[in-house]
Amino acid sequence: MKKKRHTPEEIIKKLREAEGLIAAGKGAEVAVRAIGVSVATYQRWKSRYGGIKKDALKRLRELEKENARLKRAVADLTLDKAILKEIAEGKW
Numbered sequence: 001m002k003k004k005r006h007t008p009e010e011i012i013k014k015l016r017e018a019e020g021l022i023a024a025g026k027g028a029e030v031a032v033r034a035i036g037v038s039v040a041t042y043q044r045w046k047s048r049y050g051g052i053k054k055d056a057l058k059r060l061r062e063l064e065k066e067n068a069r070l071k072r073a074v075a076d077l078t079l080d081k082a083i084l085k086e087i088a089e090g091k092w
Contacts, residue, residue, distance in 0.1 A: 008049065008057050008060075008061070009054070009057070011045050011049050012049055012052065012054070012057065014035040014036075014037070014045070015042075015045055015046060015049060015050065017031075017034070017035055018031040018032060018034070018035050018042065019031075021034055028042075
């Protein structure tokens with residue numbers, strides 16, 4: 001069976017739903033079962049996305065994209081540097 005990947009928006013929605021159920025007097029396990037995830041997944045989501053708002057989530061996503069772009073740039077420059085170093089040493 002293929003695992004479903006939840007988007008951050010879906011995660012925040014499910015966390016709010018679970019918090020509402022818990023506030024209504026349902027147990028944590030019942031609330032987690034109602035949103036369709038395991039207790040471990042709920043705890044992981046809560047630690048990562050708990051208390052985050054949509055605007056902060058948008059900014060987080062933008063920062064992650066920028067970070068990935070910068071990592072690629074550094075990798076490209078590192079490779080270029082290694083090639084130039086080999087050429088300068090005459091190992092080609």
